[in-house]
Amino acid sequence: MRGWQRCPFDASRAMEAQLSLAKRVSSTPPDKVTSVCGMDVSYMGDRGSGAAVVMTYPNLEVVEVRGVEGTVRVPYMPTLLAFREMPLLAALRAKLRTSPSVYILNGHGVFHPRRLGSAAHFGVVFDVPTIGVASTPLWFEGVQMTGCRFTVGGRDVAAVVPSHLGGKVYVSAGHKMTLNLAEEIVRGCIRGHRLPEPLFLADSYSRRALGGSL
DNA sequence: GCGACAG
């Protein structure tokens, strides 16, 4: 059998798709948040392993854990991360038996040059509330950092949330979310790790599954 | 003022 090959990828067409999807991003948040789902994908070459961890909110008790694996043919390209991760994220969501109030994804929400980071992208595609949490900012034309907020063209797009180990995470609203609520939820999900607990667990599980498939 | 582009 032939080896895995990369999928032809048209970056400019992908960016046009982002501009189109960005128009559908809503900032109306859910009335009640009773559960959150952390999702993350780990890689080993072109093998991808994803995990989803649903927890009650604000008590953070685990209610569901799912994992998926697959071949990833789309390379990583800054600002186009969603296209690389979407297949596994979609498979993860399809496996969930519960319906979390909010999804927390590793990456950015509207803190993105076309206002459609992976978290916002996932949210629009499935029309669910999402929050983006990243370890580093995305620097592009117009980005300014003032205090604990990042702004683009005078509007707030992300918040810096201090965490453990002197670390911090960059939080932005995805779909059906406001920056303030996103920040509140992320703060409420931080326990003893730098990443909010649902993401920390999803990251751990996805990485463990990857190692176990060796 | 320069540089910093998610995973």
Add this chain to the structure above:
DNA sequence: ATCTTGTCGC
């Protein structure tokens, strides 16, 4: 993201 060595802190 992942890989790698060295260092720090519980």
